[in-house]
Amino acid sequence: MAAESTVYAFTHRAVIEKAPKASGVYYIFTSKRWVYVGESDDIQQSLFTHLNEPSLCLQRFGPLSFSFELTSPAERRGTVGALIAARNPACTLEEPSVAL
Numbered sequence: 407m408a409a410e411s412t413v414y415a416f417t418h419r420a421v422i423e424k425a426p427k428a429s430g431v432y433y434i435f436t437s438k439r440w441v442y443v444g445e446s447d448d449i450q451q452s453l454f455t456h457l458n459e460p461s462l463c464l465q466r467f468g469p470l471s472f473s474f475e476l477t478s479p480a481e482r483r484g485t486v487g488a489l490i491a492a493r494n495p496a497c498t499l500e501e502p503s504v505a506l
Contacts (some may be wrong), residue, residue: 416470418457425450425474431485432474433495434464440495441467445482449474463497 414420416434425432427450434442434456441464446452453472456464464470477485490498 411473413471416472421453425453430474430476434472440493442497443489443495445486
């Protein structure tokens with residue numbers, strides 16, 4: 407995670423209260439492993455999609471937390487690529503990022 411990122415429990419309540427309806431990059435992880443890195447025009451909606459329809463890969467991990475960085479649409483792909491290369495998340499390569 408970026409040094410300035412705040413960590414939240416990956417729950418419906420935390421997503422409602424903390425995740426913005428804005429462009430950015432988000433990460434889902436456990437205390438030991440990065441699980442997913444995604445990008446979206448609406449971070450909150452994308453996180454809800456993962457909560458409501460978790461992939462088989464996400465279901466293998468828990469408890470999960472999330473964090474995010476606000477970035478412009480033009481910057482998101484580069485940020486996601488760098489994070490995937492640096493952190494090697496377990497599920498990102500198995501499913502497309504949720505971009506709404």
